Amino acid sequence: MEKALSVKGLRKSFGDRVVLNGVDFDVAAGEFVVLLGANGSGKSTALRCVVGLAEADAGEVAIAGDRAAMVFQQIHLVRRRSVIDNVCAGGLAGLPLSRSLSPVLFPKDLRAKAMACLDRVGLADRAKDRAGSLSGGQQQRVAVARALCQGAGVLLADEPVSALDPAAATQVMSLLAELAHRDGLAVAAVLHQPDLARRHADRVLGLLHGEIRLSTSASDLSDVDIEALYAPDRVFA
Amino acid sequence: MTARKYLTAAIVIVVLGGAHVFAWQTTEVSPGALVDGWRGMARFLAEALPPDLDWDTVVQPGLEACLTTLAIGLLGTTLSIPAALLFAVLGTRGRNRIVYQVSRSVMSFLRAVPDVVFALVFVTAVGLGPFAGVLALICHNVGVLGKLWSEAMDEVDPGPADALRVSGAGEAQVVANAVLPAVVPALVGLLLYRFDVNVRSSLVLGLVGAGGVGFLINQSIQLFQFDQMATYILMVLVLIVAVDLLSAAVRRRLG
Ligand SMILES: Nc1ncnc2c1ncn2[C@@H]1O[C@H](COP(=O)(O)OP(=O)(O)OP(=O)(O)O)[C@@H](O)[C@H]1O
Numbered sequence: 001m002e003k004a005l006s007v008k009g010l011r012k013s014f015g016d017r018v019v020l021n022g023v024d025f026d027v028a029a030g031e032f033v034v035l036l037g038a039n040g041s042g043k044s045t046a047l048r049c050v051v052g053l054a055e056a057d058a059g060e061v062a063i064a065g066d067r068a069a070m071v072f073q074q075i076h077l078v079r080r081r082s083v084i085d086n087v088c089a090g091g092l093a094g095l096p097l098s099r100s101l102s103p104v105l106f107p108k109d110l111r112a113k114a115m116a117c118l119d120r121v122g123l124a125d126r127a128k129d130r131a132g133s134l135s136g137g138q139q140q141r142v143a144v145a146r147a148l149c150q151g152a153g154v155l156l157a158d159e160p161v162s163a164l165d166p167a168a169a170t171q172v173m174s175l176l177a178e179l180a181h182r183d184g185l186a187v188a189a190v191l192h193q194p195d196l197a198r199r200h201a202d203r204v205l206g207l208l209h210g211e212i213r214l215s216t217s218a219s220d221l222s223d224v225d226i227e228a229l230y231a232p233d234r235v236f237a
Numbered sequence: 238m239t240a241r242k243y244l245t246a247a248i249v250i251v252v253l254g255g256a257h258v259f260a261w262q263t264t265e266v267s268p269g270a271l272v273d274g275w276r277g278m279a280r281f282l283a284e285a286l287p288p289d290l291d292w293d294t295v296v297q298p299g300l301e302a303c304l305t306t307l308a309i310g311l312l313g314t315t316l317s318i319p320a321a322l323l324f325a326v327l328g329t330r331g332r333n334r335i336v337y338q339v340s341r342s343v344m345s346f347l348r349a350v351p352d353v354v355f356a357l358v359f360v361t362a363v364g365l366g367p368f369a370g371v372l373a374l375i376c377h378n379v380g381v382l383g384k385l386w387s388e389a390m391d392e393v394d395p396g397p398a399d400a401l402r403v404s405g406a407g408e409a410q411v412v413a414n415a416v417l418p419a420v421v422p423a424l425v426g427l428l429l430y431r432f433d434v435n436v437r438s439s440l441v442l443g444l445v446g447a448g449g450v451g452f453l454i455n456q457s458i459q460l461f462q463f464d465q466m467a468t469y470i471l472m473v474l475v476l477i478v479a480v481d482l483l484s485a486a487v488r489r490r491l492g
């Protein structure tokens with residue numbers, strides 16, 4: 001399969017604390033990969049290095065189309081703005097300032113594209129509502145729509161369902177899986193729920209001691225694998 | 238260890254006590270003078286009541302002066318916005334250290350000099366009148382508003398800005414579409430609060446010759462027309478309560 005995201009030898013330290021000690025993984029187009037790992041194992045740091053929010057000390061990141069899109073656990077919408085304006089904000093790259101300094105200036109085709117993305121996550125009817133007035137699960141889907149509006153082929157998600165109730169979590173996970181399987185995106189999500197990974201993902205990676213120590217198809221993910229990742233006797237890096 | 242604690246406590250008590258004795262003497266506190274002055278106060282009150290409500294000589298000039306006071310407060314606030322915004326942005330955390338230190342120091346200086354002192358300076362520069370008051374308010378308010386604003390900017394959640402940065406948006410696009418929408422309501426709230434304070438300050442500025450109703454109060458005291466002064470003070474009361482209610486109402490709607 002075609003690799004849409006390829007990470008090789010990613011290293012990152014904060015002071016003397018080595019967080020990532022040579023992380024390698026790939027995600028193919030049309031594949032949904034889940035990244036598991038204990039608190040503090042460096043999952044967020046790895047994603048932030050991939051999208052450029054943090055600078056890696058060493059390593060190579062190759063992304064088809066150059067830029068990955070990302071959704072966050074804390075959703076990070078502008079709550080006072082309308083849903084559609086938030087989605088439009090994902091597609092601002094490359095627009096001249098004269099068309100992007102305020103939502104009233106956003107071009108028609110950007111609005112049309114944003115509307116299509118919103119429709120893709122099933123919230124077209126809420127376009128005009130204030131983002132802050134939606135439920136947590138709906139807001140997370142708006143955040144996914146904003147990421148889609150960027151038009152990237154790679155979508156990363158850092159604990160996208162940790163703040164959601166089980167029904168909303170399932171809805172967002174199904175959406176991410178569909179985006180991979182039906183729309184052909186390469187999707188990688190950090191999760192803390194192995195069960196959700198088993199149910200929705202294609203492949204599961206496990207981060208431990210700054211390296212990828214587990215890589216298995218989701219259907220083969222065993223309790224022993226999980227135990228090894230979260231075992232209480234693990235040594236902190 | 239406990240002996241040392243007692244010693245520290247004793248030293249603190251002695252020093253604080255000494256400071257109060259010294260303060261008592263320097264400020265010439267004298268309860269006796271207050272008691273003796275009781276008659277003077279009573280006479281003063283008797284003269285102030287009832288207030289002089291003559292339309293032509295007192296009420297109309299008073300109302301006009303209130304408008305001037307309001308105008309000084311308004312312009313002093315509005316005209317300080319550009320400089321306050323500049324220093325606030327330059328004084329947010331995460332900036333170049335030198336730029337940050339310089340803008341914080343400028344704001345501290347402007348804040349440390351009371352607006353009355355600025356007013357006295359400007360009265361000698363541009364003469365008695367409301368313009369001196371406007372200039373004084375601008376100078377002091379740039380320092381205060383700039384500091385309040387840069388703190389509000391520091392508190393903004395960086396998440397939405399990060400989300401847009403990931404998508405490849407430029408810094409100006411990030412500011413316009415993530416930072417400003419989050420921060421503008423807070424900035425407007427602080428601006429209204431400063432308007433409120435500045436209207437009150439412009440009264441005091443009037444006392445030192447910078448126009449408005451404060452100037453009339455000063456005049457009536459110097460001419461011993463305490464009944465006129467009482468009218469002006471009532472007007473001030475109404476003015477301040479009105480401005481306070483207005484800005485509180487607007488801020489509530491923003492929040
Ligand atoms: N900006 C930073 N400065 C210093 N240390 C950091 C910084 N960001 C992360 N770390 C450290 O890096 C380590 C990994 O953090 P990271 O957030 O990547 O973990 P995580 O796997 O996402 O954990 P969680 O499951 O709790 O989200 C932690 O020990 C954390 O303290």
Ligand SMILES: [Mg+2]
Nearest residue numbers: 043044045158
């Ligand atoms: Mg994390």
